[in-house]
Amino acid sequence: MKRPARIWAILVVAGFAAAAGAQTATDGRRSGFADMSPALQAIQRDDMSNPAMLWVAEGEAQWNARAGNAGKSCADCHGAGESMRGVAVRYPAFDAKARTVVDLDGRIDRCRNEHQRASSPAPESRPRLAIAAYVAFQSRGMAIAPPTGGSLDAAAIAGEALYRQRLGQLNLSCAQCHDERAGGSLAGVAIPQAHPTGYPLYRSEWQGLGSLQRRIRNCMTGVRAEPYPFGAPELVELEVFLMRRAAGMAWETPAVRP
Amino acid sequence: MAIPLVNAPARVRRGEVFEVKTLVAHPMETGFRPGMNGTLIPRDIVQRLRCRFAGADVIDVALSPAVAANPYVAFHVRAERSGTLELTWTGDNGFSASHSVAIAVE
Structure with a gap:
């Protein structure tokens, strides 16, 4: 025993x-x-x-996939997904360009519209949650640090x-x-x-x-x-x-x- | 596109019993739930998970509507020689996903 x-x-x-x-x-x-x-x-x-890791895996694939009219992937601008470490713990944040407060999902969506020139998936849809989960996953273990x-x-x-x-x-x-x-x-x-x-x-x-x-x-x-x-x-x-x-x-x- | 998650060791000792954990993204719609308009939502489940190792069947699972979404299946395997673990999920509406892991026996 x-x-x-x-x-x-x-x-x-x-x-x-x-x-x-x-x-x-x-x-x-x-x-x-x-x-x-x-x-x-x-x-x-x-x-x-953890079944949520299925979304993280899907988010990782999305991170590296080219999308939108600009034909750019997240990785093309940001590099490896690890560069997002510490981002999720300081959102929602003030977006100076949009002059409004945005949460992480909102920020990712702005990036998608402006830089990838892609349309927004519906709220709570699989692609939207997957990329948010992948970005937020990078900060696991860190202390929440709201700006x-x-x-x-x-x-x-x-x-x-x-x-x-x-x-x-x-x-x-x-x-x-x-x-x-x-x-x-x-x-x-x-x-x-x-x-x-x-x-x-x-x-x-x-x-x-x-x-x-x-x-x-x-x-x-x-x-x-x-x-x-x-x-x-x-x-x-x-x-x-x-x-x-x-x-x-x-x-x-x-x-x-x- | 379903991306399955499979956790199996890359190398094991001969005769060692090791665990294989698998997860696959799937809604597992039972076929018994009424939708917004009152009619039943058609069944959409993973019907079968088949695992082969070095050409031999290891496990062949029949899944039912009672299984929760994103089915998690874990099982134990004993390997006597090196080979590839091949997992295949098949289900309603032509669902299919597969994943393979090479396992070296020392």
Whole structure:
């Protein structure tokens, strides 16, 4: 019986070493990873069992494939995918050219339109999630480091207001569940603290990959509010606020959640 | 285009039992779910995963609609000589994906 115990110990050590987000920071912030079942945690830790890696692999192929009227690939301008390390942890960011705050998916889409001169795939479509997952995957293990600045500060304030705004027929705000009742349960499902540490992530409920915007829209439908459309400035403002709230936590993309 | 993920060791000792883990991107639509207009969404699943090693069958899996999306299949293989592990997935609507890994036996 000694062997299984040793294997278990190795797995635990490997899990922490992989900085897979099992952090319980001294300030009490917890990644949703910490509240998952050990079986799901094992899936996230092992890249070979993590179904989100299928999207990462597809994103890598996209990174190197020429597309659009310009006939350029991402790699033609940016070089290897590894050059994207550290990018995902500082998005949403202010895009000086567009004079607006954009999230990572929005930034990739601008690049696609302007430099590749290709059309935008539909929000949440496979190619869109795959490239976002591949870029975000490069930052795995890094600490979330949201940038500051005039427009971003304004977006964070607007995002916080939205976070605390009661909405929908159930008249609930994000904060009422994810601040006040985090750690409790909603109809048998654990309520996490809502730190966006691993998007785009694989959710068993979705049987696929989804973005943070999809997750937020999902919650809005849950409180029976009309969700903002994909790419809406309100969703980006919420993203800015949530990333600041999670500043310093470990980046997990591609994460797995129930 | 489905890109399967396969994890198998590149070199093993003779007679060693090793694990092969496979993942393939597929929606695994059961055929039992009604769509937005109330009619059933037609079944679209991976029906079969076949693995051959050095010309011999290793495993031949029949998948059912009960299997979740992006099927994960792991199994153990013992190799007595070097060869290529060939995996083929086939399914509804002409779905097919394949992957091969060369394994050297020392």
